[in-house]
Amino acid sequence: MKIHEYQAKELFRTFGVPVPDGSVAFSVEEAVEVAKGLGSYPVVVKAQIHAGGRGKGGGVKLAASEDEAMGFADDILGMTLVTHQTGPEGRVVNKLLVEAGQEIATELYLSLLVDRATAGIVIMASQEGGMDIEEVAASTPEKIIKVRVDPLTGIQGYHLREVGFGLGLPKAALREFSTLLKNLYTLFVKNDCSLLEINPLILTKDDRVMALDAKVDIDSNALFRHRSLLDLRDLDEEDPLEVEASNFNLNYINLDGNVGNIVNGAGLAMATMDIIKNAGAEPANFMDVGGGATAEMVENALRIILKDEKVKAVLINIFGGILRCDVFAEGIVAAAQKVGITIPVVVRMEGTNVEKGKEILAVSGLNLINAVDLKDAAEKVAAAI
Amino acid sequence: MSIFVNKETRLVVQGITGKEGQFHTRQCIEYGTNVVAGVTPGKGGQTMDKVPVFNTVRSAVEATGANTSMIFVPPPFCADAIMEAADSGVALIIAITEGIPVLDMVKVKNFLATKTCRLIGPNCPGIITPGECKIGIMPGKIHLAGGPVGVISRSGTLTYEVVDQLTKLGIGQTTCIGIGGDPVNGTNFIDVLGAFENDPDTQAIVMVGEIGGNAEEEAAAYIKAHVTKPVVGFIAGLTAPPGRTMGHAGAIISGNSGTGQAKIEAMEQNGIRVCKNLGTIGETCKEFF
Numbered sequence: 001m002k003i004h005e006y007q008a009k010e011l012f013r014t015f016g017v018p019v020p021d022g023s024v025a026f027s028v029e030e031a032v033e034v035a036k037g038l039g040s041y042p043v044v045v046k047a048q049i050h051a052g053g054r055g056k057g058g059g060v061k062l063a064a065s066e067d068e069a070m071g072f073a074d075d076i077l078g079m080t081l082v083t084h085q086t087g088p089e090g091r092v093v094n095k096l097l098v099e100a101g102q103e104i105a106t107e108l109y110l111s112l113l114v115d116r117a118t119a120g121i122v123i124m125a126s127q128e129g130g131m132d133i134e135e136v137a138a139s140t141p142e143k144i145i146k147v148r149v150d151p152l153t154g155i156q157g158y159h160l161r162e163v164g165f166g167l168g169l170p171k172a173a174l175r176e177f178s179t180l181l182k183n184l185y186t187l188f189v190k191n192d193c194s195l196l197e198i199n200p201l202i203l204t205k206d207d208r209v210m211a212l213d214a215k216v217d218i219d220s221n222a223l224f225r226h227r228s229l230l231d232l233r234d235l236d237e238e239d240p241l242e243v244e245a246s247n248f249n250l251n252y253i254n255l256d257g258n259v260g261n262i263v264n265g266a267g268l269a270m271a272t273m274d275i276i277k278n279a280g281a282e283p284a285n286f287m288d289v290g291g292g293a294t295a296e297m298v299e300n301a302l303r304i305i306l307k308d309e310k311v312k313a314v315l316i317n318i319f320g321g322i323l324r325c326d327v328f329a330e331g332i333v334a335a336a337q338k339v340g341i342t343i344p345v346v347v348r349m350e351g352t353n354v355e356k357g358k359e360i361l362a363v364s365g366l367n368l369i370n371a372v373d374l375k376d377a378a379e380k381v382a383a384a385i
Numbered sequence: 386m387s388i389f390v391n392k393e394t395r396l397v398v399q400g401i402t403g404k405e406g407q408f409h410t411r412q413c414i415e416y417g418t419n420v421v422a423g424v425t426p427g428k429g430g431q432t433m434d435k436v437p438v439f440n441t442v443r444s445a446v447e448a449t450g451a452n453t454s455m456i457f458v459p460p461p462f463c464a465d466a467i468m469e470a471a472d473s474g475v476a477l478i479i480a481i482t483e484g485i486p487v488l489d490m491v492k493v494k495n496f497l498a499t500k501t502c503r504l505i506g507p508n509c510p511g512i513i514t515p516g517e518c519k520i521g522i523m524p525g526k527i528h529l530a531g532g533p534v535g536v537i538s539r540s541g542t543l544t545y546e547v548v549d550q551l552t553k554l555g556i557g558q559t560t561c562i563g564i565g566g567d568p569v570n571g572t573n574f575i576d577v578l579g580a581f582e583n584d585p586d587t588q589a590i591v592m593v594g595e596i597g598g599n600a601e602e603e604a605a606a607y608i609k610a611h612v613t614k615p616v617v618g619f620i621a622g623l624t625a626p627p628g629r630t631m632g633h634a635g636a637i638i639s640g641n642s643g644t645g646q647a648k649i650e651a652m653e654q655n656g657i658r659v660c661k662n663l664g665t666i667g668e669t670c671k672e673f674f
Contacts (some may be wrong), residue, residue, distance in 0.1 A: 061403045085628070119490070119494035120491065120495070121491070141613060152496065173588075192488055194487060221484045221487065224461055225461065251631075255624075263542075264542055266633040267632075267636075268540065268541075268546055269632060271543055271619075271621040271663045273568065273622075273624045274622070275663050286629075286631055291537045314658055319546050321523065338523040348416050350546075351524070373664065375662070376664075
């Protein structure tokens, strides 16, 4: 689960990680109030959307006066911000973060993440703050410090020293940096983060360290033990169909193509998208109804997919195995009748009593097309659009 | 021959009295798996069908000599269940559970490094040696006993699809393993590839990967260096957008890392025959093996 920068910074404050003074604003008036409350200028007006690259897209402005702050807030609120992470359609800005401008001496990079290869928590740091870290990693990998922490023993003093000295911090800032990093690690573990990134982390002219930006992703699988973090979910940042699907425990991602698909199992769902593309069409979505598919789940999935106006045909691919296809086929027919289908729906299923299942589909009188196997299914659905 | 599980396997099921646990235990028994015990804390002394239920894995192992565990415990308690099995002397642990927090798995993985047991999964369909032993949620009857192909995959239903195509072409399997779709898991591709290489009855290998991480790239390099048997590969998720988790927690392209294209290139460069169309993977195997 992604959260906003302002929410991440509130978490930072709670865990003793220094951030600039500031607050979220939902209107121009609120933004001006926050700016006034900060007491001095410049202030920074930052668009709050779940995507990086906001500065380059014009979503971050430095205001030298109240009038300027008001002007920038007015410009940014409601704008469609396009960054390299939003895609060309961009994202509408509904919230701002207004905070105190800082005197920056140096910009650094600092992140914590779960490293799948070593099953540890890895701290990554670099003196090349403010840059795209993937570019730094690709062009000058020697400029990236990587320190692995054993999750069973947690963060130790030497981890902090390796990062702090590695960044070449002045002596006066080392102690404060160590506290910051230790607190960040605690925050990471206590909140089941999957990624925590500060870019840039700044060193001020008076040798203080501060998180100028904050990106935090929470492991969705761990939300059962963090009920309060659930409140941080912002449905405005999510596709409405994806939100609806998540309410039914369906794994759904809306894409650009025109062939909707409903599949049981994530791997098979990805492979089904690929095979649709192979057959010359484009997948309109990823939809995994879970390994043990039921007719009810397929009904919900079908209803959601048919709401997507791009969809011109649907492929249902269920590898049941243990599942009885006759029961399942009856479920699909009932779902199709209930939802009402006006576009071709190709059904490919495997499992016990598959012949009986196909017979049920064939005599249903609905626009349901039987497929013998996966290859056949992809060809039939591509031909149907 | 086969790898990891066979007729000698003595299985304990953790979470045997839950809905999923019960259903799949019955399927496993029906297939011929030797289920010797179940564990549900608080239900010790009861039986599930004819299987004795214990409160702890340790007591189940002491009473029945169970050497392998299948876990259906819900995600909040699953890390605990895996570590319990490991600490009770179970040699092979198969965790079916999906949705374990990654920081729990990170701890489990480091804990298991101090033990000699093997973990398969979590978030996996399990392992089957056709005709001998089925541990997991895969449909038994799509398999064909006797080899010569070993199957290894990060996915569940996608593996069934592959196995089904092999079986329909008369190509049997020695052992089929799903290693799971989580970013941090127990047994990896390389562990299984090494075991298949050493199994005289396995003459060819099908490896099914997907986007996310670099396990396939590492496996490809391992195959070139250590595996003499022919390998057919498949990668799911070529059309997946970056930055989105595709159902499996581990199936995500982060920046430039974990793309399907990079995996296919690594596999092809290391002598693996990559099938690009899932609909023809059976035919590809028939032709290549």
